[in-house]
Amino acid sequence: MPTQLNYRSQVLSELGATPEEITELLAYNQNNFNHPKLPPNITFPLASEPHVTEWKRYHAQAQSLGTFTTLRSALVQLQFPIRLGISETENYRAATRQGNPADSMVEATGLELEQPESLQLIIHPTLAGEVPILIAGCRADFIVLVQALSKRNEPVSIPDSMGAIAISGFNNWQRIKKYRTEWETHQEQPVTETEWKAEFQRLIPQKHLYQDFFIILSQGNYSAVNAAELGLDEAEWLLLCLTIRLEHECCHYFTKRVFGSMRNNILDELIADYQGIVAANHNYYRADWFLRFVGLEAFPNYRQGGRLENYCGNPPLSDGAFRILQVLVKQAAQNLEQFNISHIEELKSLENKARLIMFLTSCTLEELATKTGVLLEQMWQRYTM
Incomplete structure (x- = not known):
């Protein structure tokens, strides 16, 4: 709305942004979370999505x-190795796009993991419903799992800064085959291939019946920050890193399922890291942790290689706009820390944890970064009335 736009422009102007930089940042910081479509009686946690039932079956099988x-028998991509050009072979396309059995395919020599026995599958409860989580036993296994399940088994470079990935819209051919079996049992006559193809076309728009969402996590330092930098024991820090990474990705799942948005944007990262940090730190938020994660621990100096540069927009922000963004991020993190301290008891309930995510996703970065944080407090009070 115009008054909000004027306010945001004023905040940016007071930080020294030029008219051109204000235009850039207003566009970059535009809030894309779709709040108006939320049903008024929404309660949390949400019921799990249909695919979770199948993943619970995988989890049960995995115990023995x-x-x-x-998973290798369930997810066809795990039946193929990582190899340059494999995604363009006829057999690979037939297996992954048409659901043809890969058993007799010459290319299907299987995915190789360094520590296959260490791969874990958990079904994690979240405010947006349960989520299947794969935890790789080592960094090398995380990389090949990401390549297989999100890069069509191609040896695509995976940046060192990536420690987790959310796989959305994954076509699960095992679920499609189960659908076909159940459909055929309800037909009065034997089904021809032509009839199945017609039914398959009717199935395609019903993505909840065959597409999965799951998360792959690595084990290692979060945002390339080691224990010594935070004055922590290494073993303790690695456990905290896994928690931060897990809850960070689950927050992205919440915004995707509830608001239809999961972006490569610093506001999304600020909110998701907040959720990860409070989960790992007894409900307390640490702005200094977050600022180190994004490369702003020595503000006003920015550490090259920090995570913040991964969220510069497309096209990327100009150097001047990026410097203003650093100020916004620093002030927003500090305001969030003070807000967290002031409401620590209130924010322990599931209802208010969900309400906080909904509140933060209704704000813009400029609003979160007001110098005193007074606006943030006022907006929260109005939001919870």
Whole structure:
């Protein structure tokens, strides 16, 4: 709305942004979370999505067969190696796009993991419903799992800064085959291939019946920050990193499912890291942790290689606009820390944890970054009335 736009422009102007930089940042910081479509009686946690039922079956099988063995038979991509050009072969396309059995395909020599016995599958409860989580046993296994399940088994470079990935819209051919079996049992006559193809076309728009959402996590330093930098024991820090990474990705799942948005934007990262940090730190938020994660621990100096540069927009922000963004991020993190301290008891309930995500996703970065944080407090009070 115009008054909000004017306010945001004023905040940016007071920080020294030029008219051109204000235009850039207003566009970059535009809030894309779709709040108006939320039903008025929404309650949390939400019911789990349909695909979780199948993943719970995988989890049960994995208790006796092992996680990797179970998933290799369920997810066809795990039956192929990582190899340049494999995604363009006829057999690979037939297996992954048409659901043809890969058993006799010459290319299907299987995905190789360094520590297959260490691969874990958990079904994690979140405010947006349960989520299947794969935890790789080592960095090398995380990379090949990401390449197989999100890069069509191609040896695409995976940046060192990536420690987790959310896989959305994954076509699960095992679920499609189960759908076909159930559909055929309800037909009065034997089904021809032509009839199945017609039914398959009717199935395609119903993505909830065959597309999955799951998360792959690595084990290691979060945002390339080591224990010594935070004055922590290494083993303790690695456990905290896994929690931060897990809850960060689950927050992205919440915004995707509830608001239809999961972006490569610093506001999304600020909110998701907030959720990860409070989960790892007894409900307390640490602005200094977040600022180190994004490369702003020595503000006003920015550490090259920090995570913040991964969220510069497309096209990227100009150097001047990026410097203003750093100020916004620093002030927003500090305001969030003070807000968290002031409401620590209130924010422990599931209802208010969900309400806080909904509140933060209704704000813009400029509003979160007001110098005193007074506006943030006022907006929260109005939001919870």
